[in-house]
Amino acid sequence: MSLNELTISAARDALRKGDTTAVELTEACLGAIEGAGALNAFVHHTPEIALEQARGADARIKAGDAPAMCGIPVGIKDLFCTRGVASQAASRILEGFRPEYESTVTQNLWDAGAVMLGKLNMDEFAMGSSNETACYGPVVNPWKVDDRRLTPGGSSGGSAAAVAADLCLAATGTDTGGSIRQPAAFAGIVGIKPTYGRVSRWGVVAFASSLDQAGPMTKSVRDAAIMLGAMASHDPKDSTSADLPVPDFEAALTGDIRGKKIGIPREYRMEGMPAEIEALWHKGAEMLKDAGAEIVEISLPHTKYALPAYYVIAPAEASSNLARYDGVRYGHRARLGQGDGITEMYEKTRAEGFGPEVQRRIMIGTYVLSAGFYDAYYNRARKVRALIKRDFDTVFAAGIDAILTPATPSSAFGLGEMANADPVEMYLNDVFTVTVNLAGLPGVSVPVGLDARGLPLGLQLIGRPWAEGDLLNHAHVLEQAAGFVAKPARWW
Amino acid sequence: MSIDIDTARKVAHLARIAVPEENLPALADQLSGILTFMEQLNEVDVTGVEPMTSVTPMRLKRRADVVTDGGYPEKILSNAPDAREGFFAVPKVVE
Numbered sequence: 001m002s003l004n005e006l007t008i009s010a011a012r013d014a015l016r017k018g019d020t021t022a023v024e025l026t027e028a029c030l031g032a033i034e035g036a037g038a039l040n041a042f043v044h045h046t047p048e049i050a051l052e053q054a055r056g057a058d059a060r061i062k063a064g065d066a067p068a069m070c071g072i073p074v075g076i077k078d079l080f081c082t083r084g085v086a087s088q089a090a091s092r093i094l095e096g097f098r099p100e101y102e103s104t105v106t107q108n109l110w111d112a113g114a115v116m117l118g119k120l121n122m123d124e125f126a127m128g129s130s131n132e133t134a135c136y137g138p139v140v141n142p143w144k145v146d147d148r149r150l151t152p153g154g155s156s157g158g159s160a161a162a163v164a165a166d167l168c169l170a171a172t173g174t175d176t177g178g179s180i181r182q183p184a185a186f187a188g189i190v191g192i193k194p195t196y197g198r199v200s201r202w203g204v205v206a207f208a209s210s211l212d213q214a215g216p217m218t219k220s221v222r223d224a225a226i227m228l229g230a231m232a233s234h235d236p237k238d239s240t241s242a243d244l245p246v247p248d249f250e251a252a253l254t255g256d257i258r259g260k261k262i263g264i265p266r267e268y269r270m271e272g273m274p275a276e277i278e279a280l281w282h283k284g285a286e287m288l289k290d291a292g293a294e295i296v297e298i299s300l301p302h303t304k305y306a307l308p309a310y311y312v313i314a315p316a317e318a319s320s321n322l323a324r325y326d327g328v329r330y331g332h333r334a335r336l337g338q339g340d341g342i343t344e345m346y347e348k349t350r351a352e353g354f355g356p357e358v359q360r361r362i363m364i365g366t367y368v369l370s371a372g373f374y375d376a377y378y379n380r381a382r383k384v385r386a387l388i389k390r391d392f393d394t395v396f397a398a399g400i401d402a403i404l405t406p407a408t409p410s411s412a413f414g415l416g417e418m419a420n421a422d423p424v425e426m427y428l429n430d431v432f433t434v435t436v437n438l439a440g441l442p443g444v445s446v447p448v449g450l451d452a453r454g455l456p457l458g459l460q461l462i463g464r465p466w467a468e469g470d471l472l473n474h475a476h477v478l479e480q481a482a483g484f485v486a487k488p489a490r491w492w
Numbered sequence: 493m494s495i496d497i498d499t500a501r502k503v504a505h506l507a508r509i510a511v512p513e514e515n516l517p518a519l520a521d522q523l524s525g526i527l528t529f530m531e532q533l534n535e536v537d538v539t540g541v542e543p544m545t546s547v548t549p550m551r552l553k554r555r556a557d558v559v560t561d562g563g564y565p566e567k568i569l570s571n572a573p574d575a576r577e578g579f580f581a582v583p584k585v586v587e
Contacts, residue, residue: 100567196547210547239553240546308530319507326508328580333573342583347510359509363519364526366507367495380533382543387536389544423522424529440547465548 003028005166008072008223015061015071022057022071025169026050026115029073032167033117038492041152041162043078043136044086044119053115060113068250069230070113075162075171078119079126080106080214081203085116089205090124090134093353094331103203104235105172105214112230117168121158124355125322126179126207129429130418131157133357141187141412142488145453148414153183153429159217160187164488170218170227174204176211177310178433181445184217185407185458188447188486190224190479191217192472195465196440197242199228200235208317209240211310211437221446221476225249228468244466252469253476258292260474263400267303268432270409276451277406284404284448284459287481288474298400300391305384306435311427312368312381313438318358319365325353360423389439396464402474405432407445407458432460442468444475448482456486494524 003025006014014020030050033042050073057071081087081099088094102110110116124133130151131139141152142165152161156173160183163171173180175193184191192215199214206212216227229249235241264285269278285295327333327349334348354362368377395403409431418426436443442465445458459478463471495503500520504511511519546552569575574582 097571100564100570197550236553236555240550242548242550243553302536305533305536308532311526312530312533323508327573328582329568330571331573336583340583342585343508344510345583346508347505350508351510354509359507359511360519360522360526362507362509363500363503364523367499367503367523367527368530370503370506377527377530377533379543380536380538381530382545383538383541384533384536386541386544387538389547422525424525427529 004032004169006169007219008069008169008226009220011072011169012068016066022054022061022115023051025071026054026073026117029117029168036165036167036492039140039142039161039165040137041121041139041158041165041167042075042118043121043158046085046116046118049085050115050117053110057113057115067112067230068226069109071115072169073115073117074109075117075120075159075168076106077156077159077172077174078122079174079205080172081205082106082116082119086119087205089126090122090136091353091355091358092135092332093325093350097330101203104200104233104237105204105231108233109230114230120162120171123155123157124358125205125318126155126174126176127318127357127361128154129178129182129426130154130415132415133355135355138415140415142492143187143412143455144488144491145455150412151186151415153186153412155179156183156217160184160189163187163189163217163219165492170216170223172214172231173217174212174214175437176207176314177437178430180215180217181433181443181460182408182429184445185447185456186412188456188484189217189219190221190444190446190475191215192224192228192444192468193436193442194228194232194468195442197240198232198466198468200233200238200241202235202237206321208314209321210317211314221472221479222250222253224444225253225472247469249469249472252473254473255477255480257288257474257477260293260401261296261399262288262293263296263298263395263403265298265300265303265403265405267300268405270431274410277409277457280449280457281404281406281459284478287478288404291477291481296400298395298403300395300435302384302387302391303435306388306438307427307431309381309384309388310430310434310438312377313385315361315365316369316378317365319362319369322358322362325350357423385438388435392439392441401464402471403462405460405462407432407460411451411453411455411457436462441465442471444471446475446478446482447484448478449484450486495520495527
């Protein structure tokens with residue numbers, strides 16, 4: 001096994017035993033990245049930073065001061081601001097932007113000794129489910145079963161592809177409506193969106209501030225526990241960051257879920273759901289039952305309204321967050337014509353800088369917030385959101401420990417296949433994940449099997465607020481029972 | 493709710509995004525499609541429900557209103573497309 005194929009936990013143990021060094025691990029990943037241009041996952045490469053950080057990590061390990069992430073090479077989604085390194089949210093409008101500051105999440109990772117290999121491709125401003133809205137062009141899923149190039153999902157598609165193809169040991173992702181969990185499922189890896197407020201949003205380019213949350217994308221549940229612990233912190237610079245201690249998530253992986261109650265929400269049994277997804281879901285419930293958990297049918301009655309509520313709230317917040325991209329303080333400014341004033345500067349800059357999907361969402365957000373429609377759309381959506389959260393509160397109050405659902409309505413689809421689809425059809429990818437963001441809950445996607453064509457499928461577990469440790473323990477049991485070990489065969 | 497071309501033009505202007513006249517009909521169509529999808533929300537009885545303002549019951553933190561950061565204009569300006577003499581530069585705003 002080459003070093004870049006290791007999990008975080010295996011690499012940590014090898015580093016501590018002196019069997020390998022952070023520099024060797026880093027060089028293995030840099031080599032893998034160099035050979036994987038066809039995937040288009042890494043879009044900004046930082047080998048010098050990586051090797052310098054790796055040498056620092058080796059010194060720390062030698063000195064006996066080595067947190068779990070020390071010397072672990074990771075990829076960073078392009079949405080995170082990294083000092084002096086291009087951070088452009090896969091948008092033309094942030095072309096050339098090099099932040100003078102570091103996001104709290106990445107700073108936490110560097111403080112823990114992690115190594116930055118570079119920045120990862122994504123959907124523009126995290127808006128998309130197929131990585132096709134990126135200004136860098138789409139990411140290609142390392143999984144391939146015929147002539148077609150498949151999407152790794154989105155918006156954290158570069159992160160999912162890079163981890164699945166062993167270009168890095170793990171990667172950061174962000175999730176506003178499913179952007180960690182859907183690509184994790186499409187690429188056969190693990191991804192967790194923590195409870196809203198667990199991880200600081202400071203320095204992460206904002207999409208929809210009441211929904212955005214960063215999390216790890218990894219090769220195993222244990223790795224997700226380790227990396228989440230390093231990413232999470234209370235941060236005074238993010239007023240929604242929770243002032244709660246960060247528990248040892250890895251220590252929660254006892255493998256014992258006897259007596260736990262797992263809810264199966266009947267509203268997630270969607271019409272037209274592929275039989276394979278339904279069978280996988282059933283199989284997952286059986287696995288948890290065999291481990292001693294009790295399976296309980298539950299109802300989350302407002303589920304079907306989650307997507308329309310999300311597609312009011314998220315664009316509304318995006319339209320205000322993205323108002324800052326005006327060609328004045330950073331990024332792209334359009335070339336102006338004779339007599340053009342400041343309004344033309346804004347309008348031309350934003351027309352040139354934003355791609356079609358981002359423009360569409362900004363305009364939808366502008367519309368639902370405009371005078372006369374604010375109550376009809378935005379306030380109504382926020383009321384429905386309260387009801388969706390109440391659904392979850394009710395089942396947790398009734399003693400449910402975790403909820404099991406499919407992660408996605410299908411396996412990975414072909415790049416370009418949705419090109420002529422209605423925007424709403426693409427939004428349906430988020431149908432199982434978006435409720436979790438609206439309710440602010442933690443959710444994890446675990447690879448459980450392959451479909452008939454040989455593509456990975458995942459299941460999602462949803463946990464109680466602030467109980468990521470318990471949630472990851474359930475995910476760990478599911479992972480062990482499923483024994484998913486398949487890897488994409490290298491073609492790139 | 494269906495959006496006509498005039499509304500699409502107005503929304504584009506409010507959003508400060510230049511949309512060529514010939515693209516407005518397609519834009520109006522797409523926006524209408526998305527809004528129709530949202531109409532489902534009207535089926536929900538929201539009587540007496542407060543709009544959700546925060547996902548976890550937390551009081552937003554407060555701090556003393558004092559300067560905690562700053563003093564580096566060159567860093568603030570370093571990414572500006574046009575900066576002169578310590579200022580962001582923009583086209584003339586007043587005559």
